[in-house]
Amino acid sequence: MRDDAVDVVLRERFGLESFRPGQREVLTKLLEPQGSALAVFPTGGGKSLCYQLPALLLEGLTVVVSPLIALMKDQIDALERKGIRAARLDSSLSLEESREVTESLRDGTLKLLYVAPERFNNERFMGLLSELQISLFAVDEAHCVSEWGHNFRPDYLKLAQAARTLQAERILALTATATPQVVHDICQGFGIPESHAVVTGFYRNNLTLETTPTGPEARDALLVERLKSRPPGTTIVYVTLQKTAERVAALLSAEGLPASAYHAGLEAEERERVQEAWTHSAKGIVVATIAFGMGIDKADVRAVYHYNLPKGLESYSQEIGRAGRDGRPSVVELLACPDDVPTLENFALGDTPLPEALTALVNELLSSGPELHLDMYALGNRHDLRPLVLRTALTYLELEGVLRQGTPFYAGYKVQPAGSVDALVGRFQGERARFVKELFAHAKKGRTWYTFDPAEVAKALDQPRDRVVKALDYFQEQGYAEVQVAEPRQRYTRLREREDAKALVALLQERFQKREVQEVSRVRDVLRLVTHDGCQSNALVAHFGEQREAPCGHCTFCRTGAARVLPPPHPRPDLREQLDAPTFQSLVARHPEALGHPRQAARFLCGLSSPALSKAKLGNHKLFGTVAEWPFAQVLAFCEAC
Known part of the structure; x- marks a missing residue:
């Protein structure tokens, strides 16, 4: 790819006269045939241009993987203002919005698709991408692939395999924070030569x-x-706990300062309201847990x-x-x-x-x-x-x-035809019509929904499971029926x-x-x-x-x-003075599955949830989290003594 083509796109499509440090070097490595690169740039260092610009130069689709919904929304809005077709696929989209994105992918009008890493657990999504030319597979927050990084996410280990499965032509990994060990892990995980790691400094x-x-x-x-x-x-005050965010925001407001709390425990609408108000303010203060700030473009x-x-x-x-x-x-x-x-x-x-x-x-x-x-x-x-x-x-x-992990799938499908089943069957002819009729004959019928186990239906019809799933997906794509998936399953092989x-x-x-x-x-x-x-x-x-x-x-x-x-x-008082031991012991006796092990009980007292605690509905109990600020070892010793 000629340098002058890169410069023309930078100037004419992005309105920029020059590159920031490291950007041209990343693009040079990336735009080679089967190119790959790792960009380690500081927050605000211009990582997004490293995949947005190539997306306009390369034939095919650029897939951007990011855990940050805010980043997806902000970048898509900014790209649309530049006349660049971009979209995201996530669970917040309506059926009609998802269908429009799918159609844009199939007709080739979409240049960038933003998705969360969990999306690659979806067999329908993987099937859709397998039909397309993936010119660039970009992975943001790539430090999450490192087991010894500060934010290890197992789903990230599957992304390199997903890129290979989809025959992506180029790989780009991006992060703002990586120690030398994490740089090595990212390059190894995604098959990027370490000479293609561009670290601009911190x-x-x-x-x-x-x-x-x-x-x-x-x-x-x-x-x-x-x-x-x-x-x-404009100010951010970071805190650890949700309750601290609420208390400190109230304290600052009482002092006449324009402060609001932000944390994962708020309703989505309230979080969005706080974020929008802060983003457009010149002196707003947000008191937030670390859920806030990632992917927000405010300079x-x-x-x-x-x-x-x-x-x-x-x-x-x-x-x-x-x-x-x-x-x-x-x-x-x-x-x-x-x-x-x-x-x-x-x-x-x-x-x-x-x-x-x-x-x-x-x-x-x-x-x-x-x-x-x-x-x-x-x-x-x-x-x-x-x-x-x-x-x-x-x-x-x-x-x-x-173990070796395989492609996830759904064990259950629910289908609601737009009209009658006979009308749906009537849209097809010959063997296809007979196949559709048999599909519904082997489904469990509710009042308006039909429930399918694709594996069982495929076995009964002596057909590949893949054909059953593709038929159900086709009904939705064509608007013949509403289709919902359920019962996700993860495949592993010993x-x-x-x-x-x-x-x-x-x-x-x-x-x-x-x-x-x-x-x-x-x-x-x-x-x-x-x-x-x-x-x-x-x-x-x-x-x-x-x-x-x-x-x-x-x-x-x-x-x-x-x-x-x-x-x-500060010295802590004896936990026996802080807690009512007989009440606690009685609670443990009533919930042996959730609190029977001293470590489970210590988690409960420190405010750390688990499936057993949730099942027992103990998250709202007055003792939950009462000693969250005590050392875990001290709480564990108390529980062992009890």
């Missing part, structure tokens, strides 16, 4: 990086003082405060990177309180599954034959494993060569005839414990940055492999010439 010379040690009793007043004394500007954020400690330096770097993306001076300040450490560590410690749960899971998998069709929801409920923990356990078994179950359980325990230690160490990394005896900006970027010699001149250490000292955490 240092931001327009950010004043402040770290302020504080105790919990002084933090509210400190935040209010900062917000009132500094010039007003004039003047300040980012961490009311609570971030969960690691990767998260911290990404979150402060939302400030000052317009290049103007901005402030990022961390109110460093050691009392936050237990809450953050508890999230990591609470995810470690019980040995009994892992034993039961492994035994079930090994006794289910060579081909497994797993109902993930039911499997997690049976063994009290949260969805992410279950998927991680299965991923570990894949990495060990025990790769070896014999396995040592005890050895596998021990291996899983070791990997989960290693991950637990690593997640806890991330929190300690943040505290070490706060107390670092030297330039803190240089220490932060060194974590990502970037070496700087000259002090930045705009961090707390450079400004004061002295390392910070953290106050000691």
Whole structure:
């Protein structure tokens, strides 16, 4: 691809005169035949242009995989304003909207399609893409593919296989945060030569990086003082817990500051209202959990405060990177309180599954034959494993060569014909008409809906299951019927005839414990940055492999010439004084499946949910989360004693 063609598209379609650092290098590597690249650019560094521009130069479709709904919506709106056809497929779309996107894909008028990684669990979606020419397969937040990254998502490991299955011509991975180990993992996972990894650096010379040690009793007043004394500007205040977001937003509002809370517990309409108001404000303040900010294109954020400690330096770097993306001076300040450490560590410690749960899971998998069709929801409920923990356990078994994951499918379909079944049959002729008639003859009829088990119907008709599924999809595409899918199943194949179950359980325990230690160490990394005896900006970027010699001149250490000292955490009272042990023991006795193991009980008291707790409806109990700020080990010891 000639450079002048790239420059013409940059100027004429995107209205830009020059590339940002790293962009041209990524495009050069990507636009080679069977090209691939990894772009590690800071937040606001222009990652999206690296797939949007090639989409206009290449024949075929560019598929953009992102977990960020806000990013999808913002980018699609911006592309449409430039006259570039882009769309997304997700569960929020109506039947008619989904049909329009499908038609645009088939007729070739769509240049970019945005989807979440979970979409590749959908056999209908994979079938649709298999009919198309995929010129570029772009994966945002690619650090999620790394088992040792700060936000490992097992679904990301399947994306490289999906790209190969779909015969994508080019692969582009993108992220804002990656240590050298994570860069290696991304390149290995997606088959990208490490020489094609373009890392532009993490240092931001327009950010004043402040770290302020504080105790919990002084933090509210400190935040209010900062917000009132500094010039007003768009601001994000990050907190750990939803209840903290609500309390701090109310505190700031009472002080006359324009603050709103944002967290995953709010209704979708309220979250959207808060986000829209903040986006269009020049001095709005949002008090948010980390659910906020990802993928939001707002360049004039003047300040980012961490009311609570971030969960690691990767998260911290990404979150402060939302400030000052317009290049103007901005402030990022961390109110460093050691009392936050237990809450953050508890999230990591609470995810470690019980040995009994892992034993039961492994035994079930090994006794289910060579081909497994797993109902993930039911499997997690049976063994009290949260969805992410279950998927991680299965991923570990894949990495060990025990299992190989196949294409997911749906075991149930519901069909509501637009008219009568006879009218639907009448749309076809000959053998096809007979096939459609037999389809409905083998369905379970409700009042207006017909329920199909494609495998059972295929067996009864002596036809491939694929033909049954394609027929049902065709009815929907043509508007002949409304079709709903249900009962998702994940295919796995056993790769070896014999396995040592005890050895596998021990291996899983070791990997989960290693991950637990690593997640806890991330929190300690943040505290070490706060107390670092030297330039803190240089220490932060060194974590990502970037070496700087000259002090930045705009961090707390450079400004004061002295390392910070953290106050000691407040002593906790004895848990026996905090909790009513007889009431707790009585509750445990009534719910042995949800609270019978000390670790389950400790999760409950620390406010960490699980399938068994949800099934027992204990999430609203007055004791749930009552000691969320206590160290998990201390709570676990109390539960063992009880």
